[in-house]
Amino acid sequence: MTANTTVYKAPETSGAGGAPARPPRRRASPARRSGWTPWLYLLPALVTLGGLLVYPIYQLGLISFLEYTQAQVSGGEPTTFQGLGNYATLFGDSQFWQVLLATVVFAAACVVATLFVGCALAVLLTRVRALPRLALMMAALGAWATPAITGSTVWVFLFDPDFGPVNKVLGLGDFSWTYGRYSAFALVLLEVLWCSFPFVMVTVYAGIRAIPTEVLEAASLDGASQWRIWRSVMAPMLRPILIVVTIQSIIWDFKVFTQIYVMTNGGGIAGQNLVLNVYAYQKAFASSQYSLGSAIGVVMLVILLAVTLVYLRLVRRQGEEL
Numbered sequence: 001m002t003a004n005t006t007v008y009k010a011p012e013t014s015g016a017g018g019a020p021a022r023p024p025r026r027r028a029s030p031a032r033r034s035g036w037t038p039w040l041y042l043l044p045a046l047v048t049l050g051g052l053l054v055y056p057i058y059q060l061g062l063i064s065f066l067e068y069t070q071a072q073v074s075g076g077e078p079t080t081f082q083g084l085g086n087y088a089t090l091f092g093d094s095q096f097w098q099v100l101l102a103t104v105v106f107a108a109a110c111v112v113a114t115l116f117v118g119c120a121l122a123v124l125l126t127r128v129r130a131l132p133r134l135a136l137m138m139a140a141l142g143a144w145a146t147p148a149i150t151g152s153t154v155w156v157f158l159f160d161p162d163f164g165p166v167n168k169v170l171g172l173g174d175f176s177w178t179y180g181r182y183s184a185f186a187l188v189l190l191e192v193l194w195c196s197f198p199f200v201m202v203t204v205y206a207g208i209r210a211i212p213t214e215v216l217e218a219a220s221l222d223g224a225s226q227w228r229i230w231r232s233v234m235a236p237m238l239r240p241i242l243i244v245v246t247i248q249s250i251i252w253d254f255k256v257f258t259q260i261y262v263m264t265n266g267g268g269i270a271g272q273n274l275v276l277n278v279y280a281y282q283k284a285f286a287s288s289q290y291s292l293g294s295a296i297g298v299v300m301l302v303i304l305l306a307v308t309l310v311y312l313r314l315v316r317r318q319g320e321e322l
Contacts, residue, residue: 057301063294070288086295095271096279096296103254103275106185110192110253115246117193118200123230125205137202144198152262155191178264181272188259188273196252200245207241208234240315247311251304257281276300 064086071077090096121140125133143151159166161174177187211234219229235242257277260267267274267282274282276296284293 060294060297060301063291064298066291068291068294073288073290082291086291090292090295090299099274099276099279102185102273106189106275107250107253107256110189110196110256111246111249113189113193114196114200114249114253115242118197118245119204119230121197121201122204122208123226123234125201126208140198140201143194146195148195148258149262151195152191152259155187155194156263159187179269181268184264184268184273188256188263191259191263192253192256196249200249203241203245204238207238211237243311243314247307247314250307254304254307255300 065082065084066072067080067082072079121136125136128136156178158164159177161167161172161176167173167175178184215233215237216229219233224232255277256275260273260275260278261281264273267278271279271282277300280293280296280300283289283296
């Protein structure tokens with residue numbers, strides 16, 4: 001029999017003194033390292049946006065809590081802290097609620113019209129030949145690239161009661177579109193629609209082109225109409241894109257300023273065509289009530305932040321479903 005022997009292994013040493021070697025350092029896991037990588041790429045943009053947005057928003061909120069009129073701007077009187085007094089004054093004004101309601105209704109009408117026209121033209125682009133499709137795309141992009149003040153001025157001329165060609169073609173005589181409240185809002189809506197539908201059209205068209213043709217051909221062979229194909233096949237597959245264009249259209253149309261200000265000469269007769277952006281401008285600069293104008297801006301900011309949070313939640317839910 002052979003006796004069992006135990007082999008003794010001396011501990012590893014390093015250095016002349018024979019001290020035990022240190023355990024190797026743990027390296028950061030790839031997942032941990034990659035978690036910081038996107039933020040490093042986004043850091044320059046975040047710093048730039050922080051400088052351009054954070055300080056103005058801070059000043060906007062600060063002025064909304066102060067008594068800030070022309071006297072304070074000129075340095076004649078010190079500013080005093082009002083707390084929520086400006087917001088109480090604003091919410092107690094019936095005109096504010098009328099303007100807020102008009103803004104919501106006007107923005108909703110613009111969004112619905114923009115989505116309808118943009119989606120309809122996107123489907124049309126998939127049905128026409130290359131040359132008409134190119135012409136429609138170029139015309140739409142030209143409308144999209146036109147500055148808002150230029151487009152508004154052109155539309156005012158087109159519907160001018162004295163020299164505009166629209167009234168002459170329609171036989172309306174000297175009918176003034178900007179005199180009545182609803183006709184003025186309708187005129188502005190047409191201009192907003194004209195400069196907004198190209199974004200929806202191009203985005204939805206790109207989404208339609210990504211749908212497999214076999215799916216559309218199968219629906220057509222089953223006898224589905226074009227409306228049924230859109231409602232039951234295209235719209236569900238384009239839901240992420242439709243969510244994006246809807247939320248962005250809401251944000252853009254809710255804060256319309258240039259079209260209303262230019263086409264209705266500052267908000268219409270007796271302020272009948274005011275929206276929140278123009279209302280804030282009038283309070284701040286026309287009436288020198290900068291604190292009330294800032295409070296209106298804060299209210300708009302809160303509303304748009306709520307819409308943005310809804311948008312982010314919908315996008316996140318959509319990503320989880322995918």
